[in-house]
Amino acid sequence: MTVSVTGATGFIGTRLVQRLHADNHKVCVLTRSKSKAETIFPVKNFPGIVIAEEAGWKDCIEGSNAVVNLAGMPISTRWSPEIKKEIKESRIRVTSKVVDLINSSPQGVRPTVLVSATAVGYYGSGTSETRVFDENSPSGNDYLAEVCREWEGTALKVDKDVRLALIRIGVVLGKDGGALAKMIPLFMMFAGGPLGSGQQWFSWIHLDDIVNLIYEALSNPSYKGVINGTAPNPVRLSEMCNQLGNVLGRPSWLPVPDFALKAVLGEGASVVLEGQKVVPAKAKELGFPFKYPYVKDALKSILS
Ligand code: NDP
Numbered sequence: 349m350t351v352s353v354t355g356a357t358g359f360i361g362t363r364l365v366q367r368l369h370a371d372n373h374k375v376c377v378l379t380r381s382k383s384k385a386e387t388i389f390p391v392k393n394f395p396g397i398v399i400a401e402e403a404g405w406k407d408c409i410e411g412s413n414a415v416v417n418l419a420g421m422p423i424s425t426r427w428s429p430e431i432k433k434e435i436k437e438s439r440i441r442v443t444s445k446v447v448d449l450i451n452s453s454p455q456g457v458r459p460t461v462l463v464s465a466t467a468v469g470y471y472g473s474g475t476s477e478t479r480v481f482d483e484n485s486p487s488g489n490d491y492l493a494e495v496c497r498e499w500e501g502t503a504l505k506v507d508k509d510v511r512l513a514l515i516r517i518g519v520v521l522g523k524d525g526g527a528l529a530k531m532i533p534l535f536m537m538f539a540g541g542p543l544g545s546g547q548q549w550f551s552w553i554h555l556d557d558i559v560n561l562i563y564e565a566l567s568n569p570s571y572k573g574v575i576n577g578t579a580p581n582p583v584r585l586s587e588m589c590n591q592l593g594n595v596l597g598r599p600s601w602l603p604v605p606d607f608a609l610k611a612v613l614g615e616g617a618s619v620v621l622e623g624q625k626v627v628p629a630k631a632k633e634l635g636f637p638f639k640y641p642y643v644k645d646a647l648k649s650i651l652s
Contacts, residue, residue, distance in 0.1 A: 460509075
């Protein structure tokens with residue numbers, strides 16, 4: 349299979365491309381910066397990989413069986429009005445371009461699958477400590493919910509004969525990146541207690557599982573529509589911090605203050621401090637085999 353990937357140079361995309369390449373699929377990396385992509389995917393380790401800046405996206409997409417769309421400006425920054433605008437517009441811009449290129453590809457050579465990222469932020473932050481959100485739950489009212497609705501709405505413009513899987517991703521836990529890489533130094537500094545009240549929900553997923561879910565969605569026709577990309581056992585933040593403390597061999601008694609987390613994650617800290625309990629109802633119904641259903645095992649695999 350030939351797969352074009354936007355956001356391929358990011359935390360999730362890099363691992364996905366490695367996996368696709370290792371399994372002998374042909375990969376087109378759709379990027380804003382060829383030189384950056386070439387350092388991540390050097391030709392000696394990734395022979396045959398195609399790296400294309402925007403002018404080359406059309407040819408790549410036309411020759412692909414499937415497209416994975418992961419691009420977007422990171423949200424864990426300080427949110428000035430300009431940055432908020434770019435967080436939303438980067439996602440709409442890239443998704444819109446991908447959808448236009450798929451829709452205008454000639455029949456017969458066009459991709460038949462689009463797997464497009466979105467986020468559990470769709471359900472709204474800080475909404476409830478007791479509610480459980482599945483794929484049928486309504487969207488929230490805050491800024492990130494609005495971003496996700498528009499992002500998904502743009503992907504939904506792909507022609508109906510293209511199978512669309514919208515993956516609402518939770519907080520991805522993996523080595524050397526994502527929220528965990530930023531949280532750990534802070535956690536070590538404060539000896540690692542709960543963040544904020546600790547009662548808020550943390551809907552997480554291991555990097556291997558989100559990559560496997562996207563990978564499966566590429567070839568399995570049952571993977572369509574909205575699919576929550578979260579582990580089956582979300583935890584309260586206090587539990588997450590306890591487990592993190594255990595794995596790191598640190599006591600978990602001093603609370604990490606909200607301001608410290610906001611200092612490293614910016615307003616993007618809201619996804620950690622004001623989370624929601626999201627369950628992967630669709631993935632479970634599809635029988636997706638989660639490698640890391642429990643946060644303790646996920647953290648052990650990442651940190652030990
Ligand atoms: P990263 O931030 O690691 O990478 C995203 C990629 O998007 C970058 O490598 C870059 O690719 C591209 N990009 C960055 N800024 C812009 C911009 N201003 N305009 C256009 N493209 C840009 O993301 P992740 O791998 O962590 O996540 C992938 C997707 O999944 C993202 O859209 C994210 O919102 C979503 N998601 C991730 C979660 C997580 O915990 N990691 C949780 C929920 C959702 P290049 O420079 O090659 O163009």
